[in-house]
Amino acid sequence: MYPTFLIVSLLSPPVGPRDPEAILRMPLEMPLAAETWLNGLSFSPAGCNRCVVLCFRTHASTENREREKAELVRCVDSLNQLMRHRKDVLVLGLTSEPESDAVRFVEALKPRFPVGARSTTPRRLSVKSFPTIVLLERTGDQWSVRRLEGVENLPDDWPTLLGAQLSPGVSGAATPSIEELKTGLRELKAEETSRLRDELETLRIRMKTDEFMAFCDEIEYQHGMNAAWLGRVRYERHLADPHSKDKQSDGSPVADALYAWRQDKNAPAFRKIDEFNEELARFNPPTFDGLLQRYAALITSDPADMVIRHQLVPALVDVESLDRLELFKKMLDMEPDPIIRTRLILSIESVSPPGSPATIAYLQEKLAGETNLYWVIPTLEMTLDSIVNGRNGERYRVLDSAGTNLPTRPRGY
Incomplete structure (x- = not known):
């Protein structure tokens, strides 16, 4: 059947x-x-x-x-x-x-x-x-x-x-009108990223293209320099834009690698993750050149290497024996994955002196050459705004579930 x-x-x-x-x-x-x-x-x-x-x-x-x-x-x-x-x-x-x-x-x-x-x-x-x-x-x-x-x-x-919903537990509420959706988005909190995605996508499908793009312009800076909000609004506008022929993805290779790893962490293909962590623990403290050399060797399409890079970045935030700012810059210069680049940028924000002219100049240069509009460009803009205005520092570092200090602003990164 x-x-x-x-x-x-x-x-x-x-x-x-x-x-x-x-x-x-x-x-x-x-x-x-x-x-x-x-x-x-x-x-x-x-x-x-x-x-x-x-x-x-x-x-x-x-x-x-x-x-x-x-x-x-x-x-x-x-x-x-x-x-x-x-x-x-x-x-x-x-x-x-x-x-x-x-x-x-x-x-x-x-x-x-x-x-x-x-x-x-x-x-x-x-x-x-x-x-x-x-x-x-x-x-x-x-x-x-x-x-x-x-x-x-x-x-x-x-x-x-x-017809009507058939599944138990699935809402059968009437579909909101376009104006109701727009009003809801104007009142939406910045952290409600799933609702932002769903309702913008709905409007993109239902509204005329020029009207939808104008609405995105209206709400783009509704929450200031919040990178998650900026990225989603700009991305949906990009998908709607008829002049933008090459549509970007809002995913990345490391997202697929992390999903596969979480499905079966004991799979032979991911055995090297534990081996790398054991190797890293033997070199305490790790050296600047040694870490940089190992990171460069991990720049491959192997899902295990991607997961290692994704884990390594936040693990280095608290290694004070290293020149972390310079290390993160060099890692960012070679990193191809947009989600990991985002982690590196937030790590730079965590360890940079507030108002640092050198960091500001470096990030401005990165912004000028960046193309990823969903993940990286909004994070660069948010980080620059934070450092320029002296708001970066310890208060942007939170303890993640694994116990490592990880810069996690905005949510979802």
């Missing part, structure tokens, strides 16, 4: 009217299958009655490329929202294309849902024109299949198409 489907294919003729009566029936044995799955896949078809599947192709015709790309971005954004807020609905992406094309799709558009390559499901559903939206709902021993045309109004159509 397999769940219900909403098929959104994305290479299309001009958007046409929906036909809500285009309904057919299919047997329960209809397969939901793909040769390869990306982004993980964990679901139990038994008892699942609804599913939203994005059927896509990555090869667009030249004359329709920009329109098709815009429709694809809009659909992925909408399905990401649906996945977050409707726990009773399974969200998937399917393509008949090979894994390499599916990988390119995942890397470019950052879907939060599983994506299957070399799938026969669209063909079995007789999807011939694109985009075709097909809503399948399990009724007795069959799936009811409703085909709908167009993707333009998808975000506002989810409640109508999918």
